[in-house]
Amino acid sequence: MLARLPSIRLTAAGLMLALVSTGASRAEEAKEGMPQLDPHSFASQLFWLAIFFVLVFLFLRFVGLPRVTAIIDERAKTIGGDIASAELLRAQAAEAEKTYETTMAAAHGKARQLLAETHEQNSAALTEKTRAAAATFDLQVGEAVSRIDVARTEALKGIREVARGLAADITIKLAGHAPGADRVALAVDNAAGQENA
Amino acid sequence: MENPLKQFAIHTLIPIHIGGYDVSFTNSSLLMVIAFALIVFLFFVGTSRKSVVPGRLQSAAEMIYEFTANMVEDNAGHGSAKYVPFVMAIFLVVLFGNILGLVPYSFTYTSHIIVTIALSLMIFLVVVALSLKNHGFGFFKMFFPSGAPIFLAPLLIPIEVLSFVFRPISLSVRLFANMMAGHVMLQLFAGFTVALGLFGILPLTFVILLTGFEILVALLQAYVFALLTSIYLKDTLEAH
Numbered sequence: 001m002l003a004r005l006p007s008i009r010l011t012a013a014g015l016m017l018a019l020v021s022t023g024a025s026r027a028e029e030a031k032e033g034m035p036q037l038d039p040h041s042f043a044s045q046l047f048w049l050a051i052f053f054v055l056v057f058l059f060l061r062f063v064g065l066p067r068v069t070a071i072i073d074e075r076a077k078t079i080g081g082d083i084a085s086a087e088l089l090r091a092q093a094a095e096a097e098k099t100y101e102t103t104m105a106a107a108h109g110k111a112r113q114l115l116a117e118t119h120e121q122n123s124a125a126l127t128e129k130t131r132a133a134a135a136t137f138d139l140q141v142g143e144a145v146s147r148i149d150v151a152r153t154e155a156l157k158g159i160r161e162v163a164r165g166l167a168a169d170i171t172i173k174l175a176g177h178a179p180g181a182d183r184v185a186l187a188v189d190n191a192a193g194q195e196n197a
Numbered sequence: 198m199e200n201p202l203k204q205f206a207i208h209t210l211i212p213i214h215i216g217g218y219d220v221s222f223t224n225s226s227l228l229m230v231i232a233f234a235l236i237v238f239l240f241f242v243g244t245s246r247k248s249v250v251p252g253r254l255q256s257a258a259e260m261i262y263e264f265t266a267n268m269v270e271d272n273a274g275h276g277s278a279k280y281v282p283f284v285m286a287i288f289l290v291v292l293f294g295n296i297l298g299l300v301p302y303s304f305t306y307t308s309h310i311i312v313t314i315a316l317s318l319m320i321f322l323v324v325v326a327l328s329l330k331n332h333g334f335g336f337f338k339m340f341f342p343s344g345a346p347i348f349l350a351p352l353l354i355p356i357e358v359l360s361f362v363f364r365p366i367s368l369s370v371r372l373f374a375n376m377m378a379g380h381v382m383l384q385l386f387a388g389f390t391v392a393l394g395l396f397g398i399l400p401l402t403f404v405i406l407l408t409g410f411e412i413l414v415a416l417l418q419a420y421v422f423a424l425l426t427s428i429y430l431k432d433t434l435e436a437h
Contacts, residue, residue: 034202035309036377041207041225042311043218048226049312053319055233057286064240065282067247068262075249 163188201384205308205377224304225312232293261289265423272427273434280430283323287316288423295376295415299408307418308376313369320426321365327433339432368425375418379411 164184171179211222243254265285269277291307298305306312328336340357386404390397
């Protein structure tokens with residue numbers, strides 16, 4: 001059986017070669033059967049188990065677990081701090097956005113107002129100018145019309161003189177005698193009246 | 198074929214006698230020393246870097262801690278946080294005993310009934326002592342379920358007492374039997390592998406599967422042992 005445990009023996013041998021070689025092995029004396037029921041080993045097993053368990057418990061209680069819980073607490077604190085600062089930054093961003101929107105809205109309103117004012121001013125000026133221009137035009141048109149009337153009257157008057165002269169000349173050529181000036185004027189006026197009608 | 202029970206034999210490595218008792222350093226003691234060294238390594242070296250993003254060893258230490266802490270919290274209830282080191286010591290002692298025992302040529306100290314019964318008796322005594330301390334004579338109320346008709350007392354009280362007293366026995370025998378049966382099976386089939394020559398491939402396949410299964414059993418039995426400890430510790434906190 002000892003031959004089946006070379007690794008354990010090698011491990012132990014480095015430290016306790018002399019002791020191992022002098023130590024009596026119970027397995028060689030043990031009879032066939034369950035080694036678990038051999039009471040010779042009970043004292044040793046209980047003794048070492050008690051030391052082992054107490055050491056494990058004390059180590060965990062005073063060294064191992066405080067170290068682990070410290071790490072876990074530290075992590076929770078770090079994560080909590082990160083979340084808090086992220087929350088703060090988000091609030092700041094929201095604040096900035098609100099400020100931006102307020103400013104934007106104010107600027108929009110101002111621009112609209114300015115636009116409306118300018119539009120009003122422009123249209124008033126335009127109306128004024130249009131009216132002035134229209135008055136000027138009316139005046140000029142009126143003057144032009146009266147000038148045209150005068151010119152037409154004069155022209156018409158001229159045409160009648162020419163027509164009378166012509167009529168008198170034509171009558172002399174055709175009839176051989178000069179018609180009375182008032183008869184020529186009447187005939188011309190009649191012809192002009194017919195044409196006008 | 199070799200006797201499959203021989204693997205459980207205790208060998209003396211350093212003979213020590215104190216007051217007429219043989220407390221020699223044996224292969225069982227050696228495995229306990231190795232287990233202690235590994236536990237210290239895991240929880241001292243593993244937690245030495247204290248990084249927020251843990252490495253492998255630190256993850257393992259944290260996972261074992263959180264697993265045990267949650268188990269105690271869930272099963273022993275409010276105010277049980279002070280029991281975490283105790284339950285964790287039991288969990289790690291059993292876990293490392295079971296797992297290290299699966300290493301070829303090593304030894305399984307949890308396959309010895311004297312070890313498992315010592316552990317479970319210690320748990321039993323801790324539970325009784327803490328219950329008496331916290332509840333005084335109210336502790337004995339747990340042997341009579343509240344709300345049961347009084348004329349059933351002569352029947353119920355012996356049953357409750359018996360089931361309470363059998364706790365350490367069932368706890369220790371469960372672990373011992375699981376460990377011993379697993380190792381006997383492994384040894385038997387490994388023996389067949391050698392004996393059957395070329396056809397030994399069949400039992401060899403089985404040994405491979407069984408090894409995986411035994412790792413599962415090793416973890417599971419450590420878990421069950423610690424879980425039942427937590428459940429028993431609940432009695433020390435809650436009045437019945």
